[in-house]
Amino acid sequence: MTDREPTVFESGVYEALCRVPAGKVVTYKTLGQAVGCRSAQAIGNAMRRNPFAPEVPCHRVIPATLKIGGFLGEVIGSSIDKKRDLLEAEGVAFDTQGNLMDKACLLDEVPE
DNA sequence: AGGGTGACTGCTA
DNA sequence: GTAGCAGCCACCC
Numbered sequence: 001m002t003d004r005e006p007t008v009f010e011s012g013v014y015e016a017l018c019r020v021p022a023g024k025v026v027t028y029k030t031l032g033q034a035v036g037c038r039s040a041q042a043i044g045n046a047m048r049r050n051p052f053a054p055e056v057p058c059h060r061v062i063p064a065t066l067k068i069g070g071f072l073g074e075v076i077g078s079s080i081d082k083k084r085d086l087l088e089a090e091g092v093a094f095d096t097q098g099n100l101m102d103k104a105c106l107l108d109e110v111p112e
Numbered sequence: 113a114g115g116g117t118g119a120c121t122g123c124t125a
Numbered sequence: 126g127t128a129g130c131a132g133c134c135a136c137c138c
Binding site for chain 1: 117118119120121122
Binding site for chain 1: 132133134135136137
């Protein structure tokens with residue numbers, strides 16, 4: 001656990017994530033480009049250690065497969081349906097398979 | 113200082 | 126269309 005403070009890298013990730021408007025989602029890769037990171041796994045790592053939990057719209061981040069994976073699809077598991085509903089509430093619709101229904105909800109890049 | 117992990121991605125079989 | 130392998134970066138022990 002260790003409530004350590006986020007590093008500059010992580011802070012940048014969270015900040016970029018906050019720049020994502022509601023009703024839109026971005027892939028780990030896109031978010032990485034926003035912070036100057038070429039690796040999406042590093043982004044996932046930052047999210048995994050996400051000290052801001054629900055404060056940061058981590059549910060707004062999805063894999064490049066446009067499919068809900070990892071955190072929203074397995075770990076929480078029992079709450080996955082809730083997360084999906086939450087995204088729909090923001091304007092992001094997902095299929096029963098967990099795929100992004102409307103690709104228009106995907107943000108090609110993070111705004112300033 | 114070194115090794116292992118992971119909420120990922122892309123290519124190939 | 127599904128499955129497996131390798132590459133990648135940052136954090137943790």
